[in-house]
Amino acid sequence: MTQDQCPHRNNVQSTEKPYVYKVGIYGWRKRCLYFFVLLLMILILVNLALTIWILKVMNFTIDGMGNLRITEKGLKLEGDSEFLKPLYAKEIQSRPGSPLYLQSSRNVSVNILNGSNLVSQLVAGSHGVHTRGKMLEVKSSRGKLLFSANEQEVVVGAERLRVMGAEGAVFSSSVETPHVRAEPFKELRLESPTRALFMEAPKGVHILAEAGDIQATCRSDLRLKSNDGEITLDAKTIKLLRLPEGKASPTGTRQPVFEICVCPNGKLFLSQAGTGSTCQVSNNVCL
Template identity: 85%
Template sequence: MSQEQCPHRNDVQSSEKPRLYKVGIYGWRKRCLYFFVLLLMILILVNLALTIWILKVMNFTIDGMGNLRITENGLKLEGDSEFLQPLYAKEIQSRPGSPLLLQSSRNITINVLDGKNRMTSQLVAGSNGVQAHGKMFEVKSTTGKLLFSADDQEVVVGAEKLRVLGAEGAVFSNSVETPHVRAEPFKELRLESPTRSLFMEAPKGVQILAEAGDIQASCRSELRLESKDGEITLDAKKIKLPRLPEGKASPMATRQTVYEVCLCPSGKLFLSQAGTGSTCHISNNVCL
């Protein structure tokens, strides 16, 4: 079909106007978008104000925060601080001239670990006392002199004088080895075993000396002075044996106040009235 046969087609196309399509958000969608943008701006302003307030309250500066300051040597903390989690530090020290206070509502525990995280030493300060766990414990003076040490083998007191201030003195359940036992000036020295025996032994002798006082030895059953290879010396101006038993006098002997000291084979001493000769064999009824 030719073009002349359809004249109405061109008339239709010429009569139609071009259509325009609008691009964007309109109506309630546009109002919601503006509302969310405004809400976001308000939140940003509130967040910025809170951040500035926190910086002001916590005293944030270039050097640190609040009482915490960052220095070349580490962290410097002024005032009281509370740590709710573990604190790891190489060194903790107070300001020059100020004490270092560690305070806890329960206890303070200090652990020392080796390379395999095994505990080698521990110090616990609690309400029941202070406990130290380790292989050895030492106390030294400012000059480095050993004052006290303790381990599994022995306890060493390195001070020049060991003073026990208790009213009952020092109690030892086993033997005590010492080269010298001396009381304080103008004080008495007492070695006492209330329920058992008291032994003093030395390979080269035992010397008991009181330069300005008396020596008193008393016991309930026996007092024995024994020397295996040497002798026993009682060096004094007067030696008194006031309670020696008296042997049975001979019927022919006269009553007198002169006696001789006799010795039984068992070592027991007794008195016998003196005569022109020894009368110990006459009065040896004490030895029976």
Template identity: 60%
Template sequence: MTREQYILATQQNNLPRTENPQFYPVGIYGWRKRCLYFFVLLLLVTMIVNLAMTIWILKVMNFTVDGMGNLRVTKKGIRLEGISEFLLPLYVKEIHSRKDSPLVLQSDRNVTVNARNHVGQLTGQLTVGADAVEAQCKRFEVSSSEDGRVLFSADEEEIVIGADRLKVTGIEGAVFENSVETPHIRAEPSQDLRLESPTRSLIMEAPKGIQVSAAAGDIKATCRKELHLQSTEGEIFLNADSIRLGNLPLGSFSSSSSSPSSSATRQTIYELCVCPNGKLYLSPAGAGSTCQSSSNICLWS
């Protein structure tokens, strides 16, 4: 043993020993311990409330393995039951209703359906508003559900109505600003057919012929100025039990036996005369023809 080790050993043996040694406790005590318990209790209460709220939300929103609430995820897609509201744009490939219920699209302002191409350009639009229904597209078609026959189509060139009958139920009828081409115009049973042009002329043309028939009624043609019946290569044939031409002017005829005044008073039979310009007038009938090409009616017509 070296000297330094000996001195150090003797000094440690000569140190006085205390009878009651002091121990320092290790841990959290006092107000720190109470705060820790308070925070642990608060965390436990928060976890219980959070778990209860989660269970309540799952119960109210009807979360299942197939979906949430009215939303069901199936093999064919997503199925919505009841009333659903979308606040943002909806992008889908196909929308259809159930077999036993209709599909209703409702909005406070309007319902707009847009169709776009692969570059995002608008190619078609259908807007259902409070005042009108507007469709913007190159061609609009309405087809039959049975055989797929086109019932109505419209584009920039023409409008085609493919139905067997076009029925106009308005009181004023149908108004056409330009020409109309049709093979048949017919009124409803027990109703009158009326073709009218209030301020212009009414022209009916056909390359082979025009047939106007009324099986159980009369045919009436009325105009303000002139009515022309013209046949360029054929004839105009009037076939009836009685043919009447009303409001024809009465021509004058003087005979040697009686005065014009007395003859006109007793006259009951007249002769139909034709002027060189085609105008018709009546002349008192006599033993021979009383028509005169130099009549005042022919000269002043």
């Protein structure tokens, strides 16, 4: 079929308008998109404002934040600081010329660990201060040892140990010391209420009272013993009270003078003096 035979087709195509397809978002979808974009911008502005406010309140700077400063030597805190979790640090020191305070509502614990093993511990709480470790040492500012304690012994390195209690010092076992002295114008008492009291020294025991009396009181026996040396009582007057008196000889004159006799078992007794020794005659006390 040729073109002349169908003229109406060209006329129809020429009279029809071309259909245009619109590309984009229109209607309620466009309004929702603008609303979400506006809401996102508001959130960004609010977030930015809150960020600036937090930076201002927390005092964020290049060196740190708030009272916390980052220096070459570590962290520097100014003012009061509160830690809610454990603090691990190599060294903690205060500002020059200022004290260091460790404050807690319950207790303050300082633990030294060797791996997972507890080596030393210091706990300061409402019930007191408790320490745990192999040794405890207290030294002066010059490095002199003042006090040390371990499982074997307790050493007091000060020149003088003063006990201020009214009852004095109580020792459940032996005490080793080169010198025991009371304070000036005070009495020195060595007392064992329920047991015996022993004073021993490899080179002797020296008891001296320069401005007072020496009194030794016991319930049963008082023994002065020297293995290799002698016992010296150096005084202007020596009194032996309540010594038993031996049986006087029936013959001879009675004299007001007595001599001190010693039994083989160590007992002392008095015997009336005569021209010779009367200890053998009056030795009935030794029986």
